[in-house]
Amino acid sequence: MNWLMAHRVAGIAAANLRRRLGLSEGEYVDAFTALELSGLTVMGQDMPNLFGAFVPPQPGRHGGILLNSRMSEATIRHSAAHELGHAEMGHGNCVAEGLDPFASSRGKQWSDEEKQAEAFAAWFLMPIPAVKTALIRLGLDVPREAMDAYQLSLHLGTSYRGTVRHLGSLRMIPPGVGSGWAGIPPARLRAQLCGRRRDLPARVWDLTGLTEGCRLPVDRGDRLIVRAPWLGSSPTFTGPVGVTMRVEPQTVAPGEGAEFDIVDDIATESTLTLTSDSGSERWSVTLMATPPSREGLIASRRPPIMIGPATRAGR
Template identity: 45%
Template sequence: MNWAVAHRIAGIAAAQAHRDLGIDRTRYVPVHQALKTADLVGMAQPMPRLFGVYFSPADNGPAVLLNANLNIVTQRHTAAHELGHHQLRHRTAADDDLSPALRWGNGSWPDEEKIAEAFAAWFLMPRPAVLAGLDRICQGQPTSPEHVYRLARELGTSYTGTVRHLQNLRLLDADRARQWTKISPAALRSFLAGGAALPSDAHVHVVTADSHLQQVHADVGDVLIVRGGGAYFVSLSKGLARWTDAAQATEPVEAAVVTEELSDPAVLEVSAPGQDEPVQLTVMRDSPRAGVHDVWPD
């Protein structure tokens, strides 16, 4: 089976899963919550080599085991991959060396793994959510890799995976997708932060007037950058603090960092020129899950 066929099968299966699991296809997909809704027993624990494991009903499942050491983006993708195995009624599968960055498209993946991998992309990046995000970020047309990075932050996906999925959705041509996948996400983060130093695992979330009433899903250390001349934070809730390293930026930036104190969703208000009312958005902490799914936050 080639990847084109795998994506056709996965796209249909993901749309059916969205319907069956009550997923809002216009926004960020809560994949850990979807595992619960699908009646999968979920557990996450540190594992040195495995990304995740799916246990089929034939092997005392359905259940999913996730690596608690993964960052949130990789764990979300792995969770969606394992959910794909379940939705497509695959056999028990242990996913260890299936790194898209190393082996994408070289023909070495088993058919069920190809379909589950494609399912993860279609499940986490439904077309309506992609279009809504692109409309906010770039009037619907991604013309720079920074646009794709920002879309990935809205969807909770990897930069490279988002570039590839835009090609699948025919929103990005193959040549541009090939060029953009060669760009380092670290370089994009640095550019969006104005050249200020960032922790290696920190993401950058850009806030504009079009962010009004949106949700930002972030982890500790992530930075929120306000775009728009003269825009500033009206106030910072508990769990958000001024990002002092913003002073290193090549030009003045208004920025906040997510701290360990963020547990409940925090409302962030930004005063933007030309706006009668402050821009309001909700910052939600989305960290890698650990332990059993009964204690995972939704």
Template identity: 40%
Template sequence: MNWGVAHRIAGIAAAQAHRDLGIDRNSYVPVHQAVKTAGLVGMAQPMPRLFGVYFSPADNGPAVLLNANLNIVTQRHTAAHELGHHILHHRTAVDDDLSPALRWGNGSWPDEEKTAEAFAAWFLMPRPAVLAGLDRICQGQPASPEHVYRLARELGTSYAGTVRHLQNLRLLNADRARQWAKISPAALRSSLAGGAALPADAQVHVVTAASHLQRVHADAGDVLIARGAGAAFVSLPKGLARWTDAPPTAEPAAAAVVTDELSEPAVLDVSAAGWKEPVQLTVVRDAPRAGVHDVWPD
């Protein structure tokens, strides 16, 4: 099976799963919640050499075991991949060294792994959510790798995976996708943060006038940046603090960092001189899951 066939199968299966699991296809997909809704037992624990495991009904499942040491973006992708095994009625699968960045498209993936991997992309990045995000970020036309990085932050996906999926959706041509895939996400994070060096797992979330009433899914250490003349946080709720490491830039900006104190959704108001009204958004903590799914946050 080639990747084109895998994506056609997975795209149909993901759309059906969105319908059956009550997923809003216009926004961020809560994959851990979807695992629960699908009736799978969910568990997460540190596993040095594994991304995840899917146990089929034939092996006392259905259940998924996730690596609790993964960052939230990688764990979300792994959860979607394991859910894909279930939705597609696959056998028990142990997913270890299946990094798309290393082995994408070289023919070495088994068919069931190809369709589960493609399912993860279509499940986490439904076309309506992609189009809505691009409309907010760049009027629907991604013109720079920073636009793709910002879209990935809205969807809770990896930069490289988002680049590939935009090509699948025919929203990015193959040449540009190849060029942009070579760019380091760390370089994009630093660029959006005004040249600052950030911890490896810290993400940058850009706030604009189009962010009004959006939900920002962030983990501790992530940075929120509002750029524009007079940009300012009207107030910072518990769990958010002014980012003191923000470097001076030519473009005025306000920056805040998510702290470990963020446990409940926090409402944040941001103003700027060029905005008609203050932007209000909700910051939601999304950290890697650990333990059994009965204690996972929704």
């Protein structure tokens, strides 16, 4: 099976699973809710060199998914979607080795099932309507540069390289452009946004009036750059504990907006609102709850079983 065929099969399977689980395809896809609803036993472990595994169900036995809780959230979401793909498409065992699912894609021999599961992960987490919604928030029809793909990946909760690769599959970027973008380290894009090379935040959101009202899957360590000149020179903000407004913004000039750092976890979904000094203008977004920590995203929930008949988990 070639990749084109794998994408066709996986795209249909991903849409079917989203529909069956009642997940929207027009916005961020909650992979953890999908795991919870999947009927599989899901475990998270800190593992040295494995990003996930799948054991198919058998008569009298639940199937199971094992995920590496050490990974970044985007990678865990990708691994979860990959393993859900195996389950949805009725595959056999999968033991996904390595620490970076995107680093090993070149030169690696992929079995038909692995191709399908990889394609499934992309289509499941990045359905076309969700990609288009995120592009509208960025004020774009199609991504023009690597930075657009980076911002898109933040809104979709996907890895930068996985997003670039999927944009190629969607033919939203010309062939050959994606490989150039994929070679750009996200740190360079973060540095470009922050105007410096050192002490960079883990991720940097570039938000404008178009992102007003969005629901953002933020995480501890994120920087939010808000370009909102209509709010005047000294806007005030209200938001959850764990969010601080930078006294000296690095990117926006005085009177051009504000910058926030997510310095701690956000326990429950909260609103972040900026208000102009006159009180007449506002800008707000919804911040999704963050996982308790990146290291223990899954394992710290209720170790070692995260999701199954007796447990529940959020994002």
